Amino acid sequence: MRRWNGWGDDSIQPELPASGLGFLEDRIGIAQPLADAALERVIRQVPASRLPDHPLIRKEADIRVRHARGQSLPDWLAMRSGQFGVFPDGVARPERGEQVRELLELAAEHGFIVIPYGGGTSVAGHINPLAGERPVLTISLARMDRLLDLDSESQIATFGAGTPGPLVESQLRARGYTLGHFPQSFELSTLGGWIATRSSGQQSLRYGRIEQLFAGGTMETLQGTLTVPTLPASSASPDLREMVLGSEGRLGIITEAKVRVTPLPERESFHVMFFHDWQLAREAARRMVQAKIPLSMLRVSNGEETRTQLALAGHPTKIRLLEAYLARRGAGDGKCLMTFGVTGSKRQCRHALKEARRFGKRFRAVYMGTGMGQKWAEKRFAMPYLRESLWQRGYAVDTLETATDWDNVDSLMTRIEDNLHEGLADERQPVHVFSHLSHVYPQGSSIYTTYVFPVAENYESTLVRWERLKHTTSALIVENRGTISHQHGVGKDHAQWLHVEKGTLGMTALRSLVATFDPTGILNEGTLLRKTDGGWGSKKGGHHEPETH
Amino acid sequence: MRRWNGWGDDSIQPELPASGLGFLEDRIGIAQPLADAALERVIRQVPASRLPDHPLIRKEADIRVRHARGQSLPDWLAMRSGQFGVFPDGVARPERGEQVRELLELAAEHGFIVIPYGGGTSVAGHINPLAGERPVLTISLARMDRLLDLDSESQIATFGAGTPGPLVESQLRARGYTLGHFPQSFELSTLGGWIATRSSGQQSLRYGRIEQLFAGGTMETLQGTLTVPTLPASSASPDLREMVLGSEGRLGIITEAKVRVTPLPERESFHVMFFHDWQLAREAARRMVQAKIPLSMLRVSNGEETRTQLALAGHPTKIRLLEAYLARRGAGDGKCLMTFGVTGSKRQCRHALKEARRFGKRFRAVYMGTGMGQKWAEKRFAMPYLRESLWQRGYAVDTLETATDWDNVDSLMTRIEDNLHEGLADERQPVHVFSHLSHVYPQGSSIYTTYVFPVAENYESTLVRWERLKHTTSALIVENRGTISHQHGVGKDHAQWLHVEKGTLGMTALRSLVATFDPTGILNEGTLLRKTDGGWGSKKGGHHEPETH
Known part of the structure; x- marks a missing residue:
């Protein structure tokens, strides 16, 4: 069953390898986990609903608890402590556009606040109700999860906006197609949520961001239904699609989405190369994407992320051997891991791999084949579960992400990391920080930074730690030519x-x-x-x- | 010098080959050219300016005539007949953003209408002043035509918005870069105009439409300066770039544009294949683009366009030999011409050409090598001059363009062509109509239709002919899932x-x-x-x- 106070399915509980734990303790000290609140206690806090009875609206406390928070670190702290603060007054799960319209009319008439809810995976507070006079109705699109049409000539699929990643792919795969949109939240997040928050998938290099995949669809609004027609391209006025993308539920509720799909590729493989240092790795990535090498994915970890990944991989003996081999080939202590994907026809894959390896050679990388790449692919959606394992050891994890032009990538990454490192210095608490470039573009790159720190003595002071780290770094990002978000959206945070x-x-x-x-x-x-x-x-x-x- | 009443430089006057003329006369009859008005007569019509004196504003009649009209067929009829109707009251040619701001403030204070003017190449009436109480000030960006900055690491160039195509490319080429944006109007149209009207270049398959090339910049508005920062990608809210793109001067005046540039390619070549018929040609094009073959350009002419191009090529003996050869290979009367470009590194070009030829073979095309492709590339910006030659023979030419999903391409193209063919049937006047797909996307294609008809006995009835053709076809397009414009914009028309x-x-x-x-x-x-x-x-x-x- 889905965890009510954390990520994913509660039957999945990955072990933190001893080598990983030792590595962390070494970096930021031993931590004391905080006690989790029980669901029953939280349920008892839920106040009476201020919404009227309506056949589409559920008001049970359990459901309201499960739709009150997303997956940001403050959300985790609220859920784990049981201090939710505000709950929605009710949750509706419409099955059709007309029901969404009916609910919006009801809300307009009575002045309810309406929160559209997809998979509840926001890490920026998108779906959290605010305290206020007006009752809050959360509208979950969970029941609108079907493939409604597939035009294989134009390669356009129509889905209910509440379709989560696995159902998008399984319904398409049965017909020989893929959307190719794989954000880390894939397991739970939904198509409508991706569109509303301008999501980016791990293989956007081949398939595009959701902006390129979203072809049109239907949004129910308080002013009526907005239908955005599918057109391959148009020069007629600013693009309405682009107003829907990133609208985060402020304009209306996306109910149906038409997306550009692709036939399943003949081949797909993921490869790893190690570079001697960050400068070489970053420069190789920039040159590869600027040369339009048709890769499906390209990701570069910095030195500290590479070290962390190797420590968390377990198998310390194997890793020692690997590192010794790499060191002999010049990739010693500051080495950086590049993972890349090739996807397409056999011939396309052969061409792309050849080109990628040519660049690797030019930048003196050690090519490792597909073994580690395959591992990455298998575990690509498991990272959020690791948060659970770390939490149980007393560590809080959060991520920050941005994007900036290439001339600013190094400088911004360094500033972000330095700021996080030093963020708790007056408590003499080191913070473990590492980064990777997850989405590269000819113009620049995203920067995805993870930071880990031990929870404080209680929930309140843990939240204070987070706020200090997050707020100062967010300010630093926008003041230094970074976007406030490359892939998580704006939300409230x-x-x-x-x-x-x-x-x-x-x-x-x-x-x-x-x-x-x-x-x-x-x-x-x-x-x-x-x-x-x-x-x-x-x-x-x-x-x-x-x-x- | 630039023609005041038609396209381009008046020293360029291409001959219409006899074979082409015969072909047209055969299709739509012999035509009687209409007499052109003299510039002096038009200048005498220009009324006194209603604008106050201002150091930035020129009010000479000659300048006002030269900024009154674009390049649509109604514009041609107005210019050729000398019946301009309305002229701007003055033309300003600012050199800096502050001067644009100053002019906007002046306009706001006095209630002048402001028309931003790039290259004056609109075919949809964007820059034509309307009759009205308020004086009209045309602001030409012609003097803001410099490359201001080149960030070669992020591959971003900053230009004054009035930079015309040739100056965009020559300034970049001197530094080893290209923008790769080549609309047919390239010779005269400007970067700011491309952005304001969401232009598409002939090699958009490699370089992207202007939407993909425009990274950010500055727009002066009546509410202050809008600065759109460059970011490789962002999930933070609907994209402001996308509000500027296609705004057609309604939000403000774009003064500075930052665009994504590419190093000059190692290789570039253009190739031709002939298909037996339209179905095979269109299907090959669809499959090629859906398979993500990295071509830089792909264009498919239908049977009638192929016939027309061969007739207009001159060299009838050579063409007869070619056609005999093609017929023996199965590409007889209904044959369709595909032109495609490969651009990039040597290896990329080799890969792309191989893949393209593989698809050609699968669809039984006759591959002709690069001779005709090279010809196309040399003459790619000469087409608008042909209009001049045809006009002098008494023929009016106009084009209509749209885009639609693949499942609708054939149906919409047929409707458009049928409607134009029959459009003057009650005058018993046949219309010569032909089409090509100029921009292909995995989801669908643009359809670019040219129609030629003899001018009527006078200008007024020639305009009526055009209106009947244009208006009924425009209505038909939008009622049948086509966009009202794929690349020309909305304008007034x-x-x-x-x-x-x-x-x-x-x-x-x-x-x-x-x-x-x-x-x-x-x-x-x-x-x-x-x-x-x-x-x-x-x-x-x-x-x-x-x-x-």
Whole structure:
């Protein structure tokens, strides 16, 4: 069954290898786990619902608990401590677009806040209800999980927006197709959620981000139904698809999505190379993507991430042998791991692999074949489970991600890592920090940084630790040409930094768009755009962002 | 010197080969050219300017004539007849963003209409002033034509928005780079114009449409300066770049553009194959693009376009020999020409060519090598000059373009062609019509249709002929799942059909965006969104589009 207070299925509980634990203890000390609250205790806290009875709305406490939080570290701390704060007043699980429309009409009439809910995997607070006067109705798309149509000539599949990753792929695979969208949250996250938050999958190098995959569809709004037609391309006006993408439930609820699919590839394999150091690895990655080598995936771990991965892999004897071999080939202590995928027809794969290895050679990499790459592929969705294992040892884990142009990648990564490292220095608490480039583009790269620290003596001070790390680093990112999010979206946790990236005029444009669709501000309030003093409809309304022009 | 009443440089005057003329006369009869008006006569019509004196504003009649019209067929008829109707009251050619800002402030203060002007190559009426009470100030970006910065690590070039195609490429080439954006209007059209109208270049298969090339930049608006930062990708909110793209001067004036550039390729060649018939050619094109063969260009002419191209090529003896050879190989009367480009490193080109020929073979194409492809590449920007030659023989030429999903490509192309063929049937005037697929995508294709008809006995009835053809076909396109424009934009000529594609709610969103940036509606009025009864600021304002939800 799905964990009510953590990631994934509760039958899956990966062991942390002793070598990994030792490595962490060495880095940041031994930790004392905090006690988890029991579900029953949380259920007893749930207040009476303020929603009226309605055949589509469930108000049981258990369901409301299970839809109150996502997967951010503050969400974890809330769930583990049992201090949820706010619960939705009810959860509806419509099966059809008309029911979504009916629920939106009900909400508009009574002034309920509406939160669209996909897989509940947000790490930025998208689906968390805020405290307030107005009752909160969470609308889960979980029952809209079917492949509704497949046009194999145009390679477009139509899905209910609540379809989670595994059901997207299994329904397509049965017909010989794939969407190819594999975010780390794949197991639980949904197509509608991917679109609403501009998600990126691990193989975006071949298949594109969700922006490239989303061809059109239906969004139910308070002003009626918005139907975005599928067109291969158009020069007619700003693109409505691009207004839906990243709208995070502020414009309406995506109910049906048409996506661009691809026939299942003939071949797919994942490969590993080790580079002597970070400069060589990063430079090779940049050159490979700028040369348009048709890889399906390219990921580069920095030195500390490479060390951490090898420590967490278990099998210390094997790893020692591997490291000795690599050291003899020049890839010693600062070595960096590159994983890349080749996908397509036999001939395409052969060509891509040849080209990739040619670049590897040019940058003196040690090519290791497919063994470790295969391992990566098998475990690609297991990383979130590791969080569970670390938690039980008393370690809190969070990730931060951004993207920036190549000329700024090293500088920004270093700043982020330094800031996190030193973030708890006044408590004399070191933080373990490592990064990789997960999505590379000719123009630049994403930077994905993981940080691990021991929980503090209680939940409150653990949250304070997180806030200090997260807030200072978020500010640092946007002040140094990074986006506040490359793949997690804005939600509530990133909303206060959005204005730095968008500028005053950009924020005005976004606010005006939201106000057009939702003049009374009942859709997912506080997500993407913060609650303002001036009210949503008013363009002159005071808001917190400083003027930047 | 640039022609004041037609395309391009007046020293270039291509001859129409006798074989081509005979072919046309055979199809649609002998035509009687209409007399052209003299520039002096037009200049005498220009009324006094309603603009105040200002150091940045020129009010000479000659300059106002040369900025009054684009390159649509109605524009040609207006220019050739000398019946311009409306002229801008003045033309400013600022050299810097601050001057654009100054001009916008002046316009806001006095309520002038402002028309941004790039290369003046619009074929949809983007830059034509409308008759009205308010003086019209055309702001030409012609003097902002420099490469301002090149970041070779991130492969981003910064240009003044008025840089025309040849200056974009020559400034980049000197540094070893290319933008790779080659619309047919390349010789005159500008970077800012490409962005404002979502342009597509002939090699978009490799380099992407302008949407993929535009990384960020600066737009001066009535509300201040909008700066869109460069980011390789972001999940933070709907993308501001996508609001600028296709905004057609309604939100502001793009002054500086940062674009994604590519090192000059090692190799480039263009190849030709002939298919037995349309079904095979179209199917091969679809399969090739869906298989992600890394071509830089792919274009398929239908039977009638293939016949027309061969007739217009001149060298009838050579062509007869070629056709005899092709017929022996199975490509007889209905044969269809495919032109494709391979661009990149030597190895990439070898791989791409091999793959393309493999598909050709599978669909029984006759591969002809690079001779005809090279010819195509040499003449790729010469097509607009042909219009001049045809005009002098009494023929009017216009093009229509759209894009649709693959399952609808044949059906829509046939409808468009049938409608144009029969469009003047009640005058017993046949129309010569032919089409090609110019931009192919895994999901579908653009359809680019050319139609030629003899001018009528005078300008007025020639315009009526055009209106009947254009208007009925535009309506047919949007009613049959085509976009009103794949690459020319909306302008004024397509604005009345936009609502069918966008829907009522989509139109509301666009109107609200425009009203946010330009509440009094002085920026390029009537372009993209039509003038409405209710005024720009009012969302409830009556407008002409029927309700569609």
